[in-house]
Amino acid sequence: MVWVRCHDCGELVFRSLSGPEVVVAHASDVVAQVIGVALIDSRFAPIRVRNGTQAMAVMLARRPAAIVLDVGLSDMMSFQLIEKIRAGELAGTKAILVASVFNKTAYKRRPETLYGADDYVEQHHIPDMLPKKLASLLNEPEPNLGRLDEAALQRLNDDESMPELSGRNRLQALARSIVADIALYHENEVHACVKSAEGTPLVSALDEGRRLLASMAIVDGDTDPIQEAFDELVRAMRGAMCPTETKGVAERARRQNRYVRAQDLWPDHPGAIAVLLDLLGDSHWRVRKAAVVAAARFSTDANLPSKLVDGLASRDNAGLRNACAEALVCLGRPVVAMLMETLPTQDADHRKFVVEALGLIGTAEARAALIAQLGDDDVNVRAAVAEALGHIGGTEAIEPLKAMLVSKDTELLHRVYILQALVSCGETIPFDEIQQWLGQRVLERQVLALLGRCADDRAIAPLLEGVVASSRETRAVGVCALAELLADLKGKDTGVVARTLAAGVAREAVLEALADPDDDVLKAAVSVLAATGDPGLAPTILLRCACRNVVEAGVRAVISMGSPVVKPLLEAFDSAPIEARVLFLEVIELVGDSISVPVLLEIAMGPDTRSSEAALRVVGKLAGVDVLPALMRVVREGVPEIAHVAAMSMCAIGRREADAVGDSVVANWMSGEVNPEWLVVLGGLSRDVDIEVIAGATHHRDPDVRCAAIDAARSYGTSFDEENVIMLLTDEHARVRASAARALGCYRSDTALAALLAASQDADPWVVAEAVLSLGGVGGDQAVRVLKDAAGSSVAPIAIAALKSLFRLNPPQLEAAVEKALAHADPEVVREAIAASVRLYPDRARELLGDSLRSRYWNVRAAAAEALVNRSMVLPVEQVGALLIAETEPLVQESLERLLRVAQEGE
Amino acid sequence: MILGAGRAVSMTDEEFRLIRDLICDFCGIYFEDSLKFLVERRLQPRLPVFGFVSFRDYYRLIKYGRECEREFDEIVERVTTNETYFFREAYQLRAFTDEILPMVVAQRSEGRIRVWSAGCSTGEEPYSIAMLLDKCPIVAGRPVDVFGNDISRKVLRTARAGMYTQASFRSTDNAYIKEYFHRDGRTYQLDERIRNRVTFGHLNLMDENALALIGKVDVILCRNVIIYFNHASRARLLATFYRKLRPGGFLLLGHSESLVNETKDFELAPLTNDMVYRKPGEGSLL
């Protein structure tokens, strides 16, 4: 290889002197070098450029046979460069994308559309795959297989990307490259973003990208280069959808035409399958993409799978292969058997596609066939098999994988895949076996993950080292693994962890992991820190967990440190945001330390509702009678909602000290202090001695007091005077009548029945609803008659109450009532009817629920589907399939998918 | 949830969406699916108050309940973020005094100038405006009304009391604290003079009837409010703001909020200190 200055563009390029010319557009010297070596070894003549602009210049000057380009060029989107090439005189140039695979070990879907390139290769497969792919695209003789040696792999791993740029430029270039990589593997999501304004489906991938960027460069807290790069990509793609330049009009018209055709292709169109296959093999990725989506609509067409499998074997159309593979994955389980039959094919690439598809579909049936393929002649197929097995999981795969792992012939990269597969399977490997892989940087992450589950205390030391590894990604794996190990070592001496994490870099690293955007990493960091037993960490842990979906893990970890956490939590209380304050109080409630009570009372009187509420609850749980005066003050002076919580807190204390609490409340009452909350407390205590006070209060002139009194009376059940309650059904305030109707539900007497029947005709719908609900407790023919009418009420709360009561009584009239309610205009009534339909004859219920699947309310559809699933009621597969395709609500789709599985199993 | 007896009720996805949508209809605040746990945690303490054992009953209460209005007040106290402080986004306030006010004064040579702080929380924002006006020669002698609204009754209580703690002063010049506050232990009492310059009122920005009470205004500050809204609620609110602003009036949003993708009714006024939105009208084309 020689470096020469290109006389056309003046750039310094390297090139060899014979063979088809291939432009290598890559910003990284290391990667370009690896590509160069691989190409020269296979007798191609590489010309190296650094970016898209240079590439265009060189290509126009030299007309190379092909271009190998970085998916994340620094100056334009790779798809833009490809579009440029395809639009002009260079249209015939073959293009291969190099994916940097920003997270080298994550299980990746095969990118399907390649944004217009002919093929793609992952960075670590350059030596073994790139020359082969180029040769096949250019119809050159098959070159010798290269192999990636450890040194090259390590170089790629350590590649300090884009050192020639600095500051903001470098940051932007790195961000673009990461985003381009993400986009390659998440095309569906990117397309969703291009189509709509919301950018949510990619959040976690972009977060992963942010993390990666932060591990490669210093990112200023106020900027988000990843988001910027992503927005730029989306903007550029939107632009490409409606291009403004006039060149290539015909091509665009063709593409547009075929794109629309794909979007509108349905199985019942004449010759649909042939059209579909044609579109799947289109030269433009957007058309292929639309065709893959269309293929999912053909799920019930028996002819399609074999055609797609044939498509996988195509030798001259990599786009078709990719698209067929993706479509097969969409079809899922039904194609597994057919895919397995084609495994013995001669064509290694074909085998690789099949293996990948089987892995992505992920059903266990394929496991045995894949295990048999572990010894495949082709290194790439072997790697794919390992990945696929890792994805499918299961213990049967483990021994063969392990055997392959220790075999001398296994190459390094393959080991990474095998280890990763073992990690994904969830297998444990004894420490003695793992030990030999320690210290190999390339295998580091997988080894750490395996150490995490070996349940051997010798693994602590290497894991503590992993926690401070140089790459952030690896540190995160280390923290997760350490957490897992510590959980398994419960009861053993893990003091070394506490000592190591008491200070220094390891502590810093774990604290830093608390800010990791991945919830699992945060959870792991929390449990590792809890293992140090340092109560001073409690506020930090809870602050980090407060607004994340790991609240429970955080609380659990902190309470494991016991009551010493109370003091630091109270000290940090004032400066913490509300969400965290509430958590602090919940922890104090759970570790139970009555020393905190005076401070808690102060918080209870403070301005923030949620803290007051939580503080009062803790007081109720921990305090003794000495806090009664303070609590009574809150009842008297607090805003209504807090006064009520304080009353409930008094009830809680009353559970331990009924008389002390009850007597002081009665004393208040007797001294003329009328407050409905005192009745709440007395009701909560339900002491016999207080029944007279409560009965008296039912006649008080304040309707709020009368309501509170009846509600308190309810806790006495039938020992409270029935006549007294019935009297209140004549109260002039509807609220009071409603409370009385509710209280009457427990008296199963004729007088109660008569009163409730009368109340069910009340002018106020709430009184009616309560009466109807109570009738369900009393029963009898007359009640059922009223209930049946009420179930048809147009007032939703009445209809719902009636359905509940009928359900409870289960009379023969239930069926008619449910049928009627299922047609109710209010979805909540229909929901209730769906719940009640469990009492119907199954065939009838299935029929009715089947109709509800077509309701215009999403929650009715979801509930109907769930009910069918839970009662194992089988509907025809086609019916469910058709509904699923038409469904737009994700929540209903999930339920329908479950229903579809039930249907498939049923058939 | 592990937390405490009686609090173990969890929210199903369906309940979450129904409740989330009701909340959004009521006050515009929208919770993404990923924030279900937050809504669940914040509303859980309400269930024992009614003796409910499921969020479905709670949903029915706020959907049909006789006293659903009252319960929505409770919900509001739990779902709003009331974070605020004096002189927040100072560059924007500088734009207000140095550039916006002179334009408003020039545009309308007489009558009261009206400034509305929509979503004022505990009052720091309208009070900051009032303090700035106190020092602003250009409006000397000109009556300027400042009024603040919020949907949370609790924050309005604090706003009216004018009592603050250290947390409200994270970006306040000491000179202002010295001049306008009396310190009493941990609290700082705002001077009567400034307090009297600001009127507070309870208002739900999604409530068309209540909004009818608000007349034409010259400047609207609605900062860090619409970030919590969904697109539809934002659109509704912006249409209201458009109606309420006088031609050439200004709309000041928080620095992370913008009208891109929202509405084309307003024009962007690139001032020296900040970019703000403006309702097209007399003299507005800069």
Ligand SMILES: C[S@@+](CC[C@H](N)C(=O)[O-])C[C@H]1O[C@@H](n2cnc3c(N)ncnc32)[C@H](O)[C@@H]1O
């Ligand atoms: C984060 S604070 C912003 C305070 C202040 N504008 C600032 O920028 O510092 C948001 C406030 O908007 C209020 N808010 C939310 N939705 C509202 C609505 N629909 N109507 C009125 N106020 C609302 C909240 O109660 C909260 O106090």
